[in-house]
Amino acid sequence: MFGRGETHRLLGLGIIGVLLAGTMGVVPLASALPPAGAGDPPKAGAGQTASAAKPVDDQQVRMLAEALDRAAMMVRANLYQRVEEKVLIAGAIRQWYQAIDAPLPERIVQQLDRLPNTPRDRVHLLMEIRRQLRDHPRLRGTQSLLVGLQGFTQATEGHCSVTWRRSGVMQAFSVELDFGVGLELEGWTGSRWTAYQWERALALRRYPPVGYIGDVPAPEQLSAPIHYPWRVRRVIPGSPAHFAGIQKGDVITHYRGIALTPENVSRLFQEWAYAPMTFDPVTGRPLSPACHLTIQRGRQRIELRIAAQEQYQAECVYGVRRDGDGSWDWWLDRPERIGYVRLGPLELHAPLQLRAALEELQQQRCRGLILDLRWCPGGYVQSAIEVASLFLPANTLLARMEYPQVRVGPPASAELRELRTLPHPPLCPQLPLVVLIGPETLGGGEMIAAALRDHNRCWLAGQRSAGRAALQTLIGLDVAELQLRVSTGLMFRPNGQPRHRYPDSQPADAWGLRPDPGWEIPLEAAARLELFRQLESFTLRLPSSREASPLDDPRSDSVRYTTLQLLRKHLEKLSSPAPSSRGP
Known part of the structure; x- marks a missing residue:
C-alpha cells in the first residue's frame, strides 16, 4: 500500500481490540517479545546474565546502530514537536534494558546525560551498549531493532511507532491479522506480527538482515506470534467468522482437521496466515481462503466450514x-x-x-x-x-x-x-x-x-x-518493509x-x-x-x-x-x- 518514502495520512489510528486505545498508545514491552508457549528461547535475566551469553557480531551491531540512528533522524525531522535524536537513542537504550529485566546502570545514565547529539557519538554509544548486552535471547533476531524503536514510542509519548507495510486488497486500518475470515486470536499484538513478518521475509531471503542480530532461521523454524491454545479474542462484525457464529472466547482445537499441538502450532499458523490467494473464475476478484475449523465452546465441540468468498468489508x-x-x-x-x-x-x-x-x-x-x-x-x-x-x-x-x-x-x-x-x-x-x-x-x-x-x-x-x-504519517524505513508511524501535524x-x-x-x-x-x-x-x-x-x-x-x-x-x-x-x-x- 505504501512504498518506501511514500506517506499516507490517518487520524487517530488505534487498535480496536485494546478498548480503542487511540493514537499510537505506548505498546506494552512484552508485546514485542516471543509469545509464551510458542518456542520461547530460554529467558535471561532470571539466572542468566548478559555476560553469560555469547558475544555478537560487530558488523551486525554496526548495521543495527546505524539503522536506529537513521530512524531517529527521520523522527526528529517529521515529528510535530521538537525532539533531539539523542533523546530517541536514549529511549532505545532504556528499552533494551527493560526488555531484559535489568536496571539501567548509573554509568549508562551518566553517558546518556552527556551524549553529544552527533551521528558518530550516537552510533558509537549504541554499538558499545549493544555489545555489552551480548547475545541476550530477548534482544536476538529482529528484537534489537524493534525493541529499540519501541523506545522511540516511549520517548515521544506514543507519537511514533513501528509497523509493517500493509499490502493486499483489504486495507482496513483496524484489522491486521484476521486470517482473511475476520477473527483475531489471544496473544497476538501488532508488534509480534511485525516481528514475525520481518523474520519470515528474512528467512525467505527477500531482504538483507539489516539490524538483525544472530543467525537467520529457516522458515519452518519460526515460532508463531500467538499463544497456544488458539483462543478467539475478537470477532470482526460483518466478517465470515461473525456470520459463521464464532464467538469471543472460543478455542480452536483443529485446523483443516488437524489437531493443534504445541509441536505443530507454528507450522499450522504459517499455513493459515499465508494461505495461497485464490480468485473468482468469473469476476477475477480475490477470494478469502476456505477454512475448516473445530472449536471448543464450554463443553460443546463445533465443526465450522467457511467457504471461500469475496473479501469482506467490516461493519463500521x-x-x-x-x-x-x-x-x-x-x-x-x-x-x-x-x-x-x-x-x-x-x-x-x-x-x-x-x-x-x-x-x-x-x-x-x-x-x-x-x-x-x-x-x-x-x-x-x-x-x-x-x-x-x-x-x-x-x-x-x-x-x-x-x-x-x-x-x-x-x-x-x-x-x-x-x-x-x-x-x-x-x-x-x-x-x-x-x-x-x-x-x-x-x-x-x-x-x-x-x-x-x-x-x-x-x-x-x-x-x-x-x-x-494528531495527524499521522507512515514513513518508509530503509529496512525491509518496516515503517514509522509518526505524528507529523496537529x-x-x-x-x-x-x-x-x-x-x-x-x-x-x-x-x-x-x-x-x-x-x-x-x-x-x-x-x-x-x-x-x-x-x-x-x-x-x-x-x-x-x-x-x-x-x-x-x-x-x-x-x-x-x-x-x-x-x-x-x-x-x-x-x-x-x-x-x-x-x-
Missing part, C-alpha cells in the same frame, strides 16, 4: 437492533421517527455504509438523528471528510492543520493545511442532529464532531472527548480552537470537545467499559440467536436514552414558531 456502522435478515434497524423511536446510528472505525468504506443508513431513514421521513461517536477511534482522513460531507455544505472548513517540521514528501500545500467537505451538496443538510461523544471518541471522530458543532449543525451530548488531534477546530491534549494539559485547558450546556451526561469509566462490552456482544449476536442482552431494553444505555429524551423535547420546540437558541 451499527443501528439499534438487527432485523431477521441480519440488517440493522435504525429507529430508536419509530413513532417519533428518531433514528440512531453508531459509527465505529473510519475505514475507507465507512462513509458508504453511513450513507446507506441515512438514505433508508430519509425515505421513511426521519425527523431527528442521534449520531453516536462515543467509540469512534478515528481512521482514514478521507473517510472523516466524507462523513462530515453528508451533513455540511460543499467546501465547508472542517479543520485547520499545522505541520511544524515535515521533511518527508512535498511541502504541506494549502489543501493540506485546511480540510474541507466534498464539492457536492450534503445528503442531510437540515436533519436535526445530536452527536454523542465521550472519552473514547478519538481523532477522526473528534474532527467530525467539532466540525458539525462549530458550524452550528448539531448538539453535542455525552462527555468530554479524548483530545487526540489539527485545530474550524473556529481555531485547539483539540489536542498534551500530557501536562489541565482540565480547564482547551482540548477535546465538551458537550453543550444541558447535554452533559456523565458515566463512570467502569460503566462505560461494561457498556462497550455489551455493545460488542450485541453487535455480533446473530438474528437466529435466542440469547438475551441488556441492550434489548433501550433504556440500558442511559446516555443514549437520556439523549433521546432531550432530543424529543427539542424537536417539540423546533416544531413550534419560536426558534431554538442553540444547536442546529
